[in-house]
Amino acid sequence: MDRDGLPEQPMVIGFVQTKGGTGKSTLALNTAFSATMAEAFDSVALVELDPQGTLKTWWQEREQMGYDSGRVSFHHISSTQREVFQKGIQSISDYNALMIMDIPGEGTGRLHTRFACAFCDLVIVPMRISTNDESAFINNLYPIIKEIISAAPEKRGRFFVLPVFTHPLANPRRCFAYFEDMLPPHVSCLKAVYxxxxxxxxFNRRGLNLYEYERLVDSNKKFKEQVKRAIQDVETISKTIIETGREKNGSVERPTTKS
Ligand SMILES: Nc1ncnc2c1ncn2[C@@H]1O[C@H](COP(=O)(O)OP(=O)(O)OP(=O)(O)O)[C@@H](O)[C@H]1O
Ligand SMILES: [Mg+2]
Structure with a gap:
């Protein structure tokens, strides 16, 4: 529900990175199951576009363990055929209030990555404070962002870097300032850190999400505290995503056919 107690507008979010191992899949699955998203959206589709199938394996484990996924559904789209890929994304978004996509930069192909990112209300690029990650972004993903904006100028302002693997005691404002300083035009820093x-x-993904993991370690006080902190991170990120998306959707009419 939004501030006026009305249901949220449908929203499509993508976590994308060309650089591997920056937390895309972990962020996608845990935001999909966050309490914040559950409160705001009636149905949540977690969509993996990565042929690697990290989330697919994880979801199969979930099903084998018989965990209840509530309002979250899972979809894996790995077709190399353009039409199958694009129609798959469109139809999942038609039937879900919130869609969260795990978009690999490589492996899917440039056109697929571009389509998926252009389909999003918010594109979130998890990035470490590392010159390696920054130059990979500028060389690989940023050219795709520029293509999207030049074809659809209304997509401006929808691309955000999320500082990841920051020191737990680091001042988030310093991380924001760091990225705002180095990021190119049309990409901002999301006001949250991971x-x-x-x-x-x-938490080795035996089909669990953070919330289930918290229950599993219930008797271990030290672990439980750590999991609680991780959950707080995910809730803050989810809230920031909703607020940022709400601002953007309020300013620009959505170009899709969702009901
Ligand atoms: N906040 C975190 N702190 C420490 N480790 C993390 C955190 N989030 C994820 N990880 C670990 O980092 C590794 C990479 O995470 P993940 O698989 O989510 O990244 P990815 O971007 O999806 O990777 P890939 O490019 O392989 O798809 C995993 O081992 C995961 O458990
Ligand atoms: Mg992944």
Missing amino acids: PARSVYEN
């Missing part, structure tokens, strides 16, 4: 937490080493 700190590095050792809990993700133990």
